[in-house]
Amino acid sequence: MAQEWTEQRVRQLHDDLVSLYEPIDREETHGADPEAEPGAGVRQLLTTILSQNVADENTRRASESLFDTYETYADIEAADQDELAETIRVAGLPDQKSARIQRSLEAIREETGGAYSLAFLDAMGTDEAKDWLTEIKGVGPKTASVVLNFHFGKPTMAVDTHVERVSKRFGLVPENATNQRAHDVLGERVPDELTYPLHVLLIRHGRTYCTARSPDCDNPVCDQYCGCENC
Structure with missing residues (x-):
């Protein structure tokens, strides 16, 4: 038994x-102070989206391509989706992931009134923060849990x-x-x-x-x- x-x-x-x-x-x-870099939580979210169903090496290459190509999160959100998809193609599922990335940035900007920061999640309870993230289409429980645990130290x-x-x-x-x-x-x-x-x-x-x-x-x-x- x-x-x-x-x-x-x-x-x-x-x-x-x-x-x-x-x-x-x-x-x-993962460093002693996850809030030391402004927008670090957003970077964690986008990188985790890129990592969905793909090997670590391709995640790294796609992440480098994304952040080398665009200077700001605003640039990523405003980018032509086909262009963005080509930028992250090595991560696989480029059309889906580019849409998820832009939806995520839009949700964050609207929640904060213009800033690309997930700092507001730190003040939320774990379940509330997870619910907020998973309301974004394409952000599932694994992606939300990675961000909340690795970046905010929440028990997910x-x-x-x-x-x-x-x-x-x-x-x-x-x-x-x-x-x-x-x-x-x-x-x-x-x-x-x-x-x-x-x-x-x-x-x-x-x-x-x-x-x-x-x-x-x-x-x-x-x-x-x-x-x-x-x-």
Whole structure:
């Protein structure tokens, strides 16, 4: 019988992953002061939109192309959409992503009365801030969670393909759960202070051992938690 995922067991999973890898320091990975750069939250949002369903290297290339081509967020919002799509083409789905980027900038500008800043989200509760972001067409729970957790330190668990795969193999999330349901389940089960480090650790485990194809289950974490057919 599968073991129940209590808060204590989630904490133990975190500790076991730390033992296998290393402690996660938010400041080392995302800086000590996310508000130090004006508009940094907006940049995080646009970069996360670019990262949807694409490899990290192509996200980096598309992001560099976007911010090298346009000097300001206003320029990006006002750009011809076909031109913008060509600028970010390497990220894939250029027409959809260019529209999402421009809709996001329009929503931010209208909310702030002209400024391209997401600082107002910091004063909102987590659920309210997530609702605001996901009201933008094309901004789903993963994109919103990345921005809110990485940039504002809010307790939102971003469920990317690695987190979802590992969580389902470990039984932390039901195997038949949708991505939205996976966000909800992990949001309920993971203690607030572990949302960021556990997110990073699950991604590392998914890339290192618990890969989509031919997973290497010869490690103490998989021995303890994984229920996939290779274990």
